[in-house]
Amino acid sequence: MKLLVTGGAGFIGSNFVHHVVEHTDHRVTVLDKLTYAGNRASLAGLPEDRVAFVRGDIADAAVVDSLVADADAVVHYAAESHNDNSLHDPRPFLDTNIIGTYTLLEAVRRHGVRFHHISTDEVYGDLELDDPERFTESTPYNPSSPYSSTKAGSDLLVRAWVRSFGVQATISNCSNNYGPYQHVEKFIPRQITNVIRGIRPKLYGAGLNVRDWIHADDHSSAVLTILEKGRIGETYLIGADGEKDNKTVVELILTLMGQDPDAYEHVTDRAGHDLRYAIDSSKLREELGWMPKYGDFEAGLRATIDWYREHEDWWAPSKDGVEAFYAEKGQ
Ligand code: NAD
Ligand code: DAU
Secondary structure, X not given: OEEEEEOOOOHHHHHHHHHHHHHOOOEEEEEEOOOOOOOHHHHOOOOOOOEEEEEOOOXXXXXXXXXXXXXXXXXXXXXXXXXXXXXXXXXXHHXXXXXXXXXXXXXXXXXXXXXXXXXXXXXXXXXXXXXXXXXXXXXXXXXXXXXXXXHHHHHHHHHXXXXXXXXXXXXXXXXXXXXXXXXXXXXXXHHHHHHHHOOOOEEEOOOOOEEEOEEHHHHHXXXXXXXXXXXXXXXXXXXOOOXXXXXXXXXXXXXXXXXXXXXXXXXXXXXXXXOEOOEOOHHHHHHHOOOOOOOOHHHHHHXXXXXXXXXXXXXXXXXXXXXXXXXXXXX
């Protein structure tokens, strides 16, 4: 197959492109605007006869049309993805997450091309710490932030294009990813690179918020499974039973990096901060036979720490700017 991967120079998109090259015979064209979050170096070393790169905007209908016409399937990762940025300036989130997704849907509709939409568990809002239920495909949408509300909007567009126009699409909503190539604005790489730089890790509020961690490579294998075996029009939740509160994760990072586990700071909390996410991925596992491979979070985190230690050239150019942005907000 010829896959068009939007956002393939970002964190999860680049992990997916590496995964596809390693595990399939598919050819890939990456369409990426190279915003602050995109990095061509994340695709370095991949064979040129398997992976092509186009710099462009998913909201640019002319660019999108010709690339979609040439693809067998589109895997749509491109997004503005960071909650804190969406609280500072929501506009790019509307342009990319809503208009960009609309532009892609119109192109796949014109050309009859298979579409897989990458979304997030955040569309479901948050859970109480002691809620026995986890998110399922039938949990009502209840997003909290400008980021998650635009992702929810993009999911609803996909559903409408399936029902109204017969577009051949599937949707997946995944929990928090970790692994190589994640931007230093995000929680885990921010704290790892802080420790490397001799800065104390920063925990929002009391640090009791829970995230359900999955390795990015497991996210990639789940997306490939849905692309190959998923039923058109269906939504699949992706998760690896990895619930941990933020305080536990920071303490583990410090311990694995040879520091005192208490050597972090509490900083100003995020406005509207979602308390807990938790995914029930039974449908994906039982219907399509998918299973995560990275069951051991501590081992995955240790490998991720090693990757950031060995790739300072990849993250260093962004680090000072990110920390200056957070410092202005008391974070
Ligand atoms: P990221 O911010 O690391 O990467 C986003 C990529 O999209 C970047 O390469 C950027 O240059 C590109 N991009 C942004 N706007 C664009 C535009 N208008 N046109 C073309 N390219 C554009 O994001 P990520 O963390 O890799 O997330 C990828 C997708 O996965 C997003 O849709 C996100 O909602 C979803 N998701 C992320 C997580 C997570 O834990 N990070 C979890 C579940 C779902
Ligand atoms: O659940 C999936 C979502 O996971 C994706 O849709 C988003 O694209 C992705 O960014 C992520 O969203 P979060 O807001 O959960 O991730 P973030 O890495 O920003 O923060 C994780 C948790 O850590 C959250 O509770 C906020 C907290 N945090 C974050 C930062 C950057 C801190 O305590 N300190 C920090 O410095």
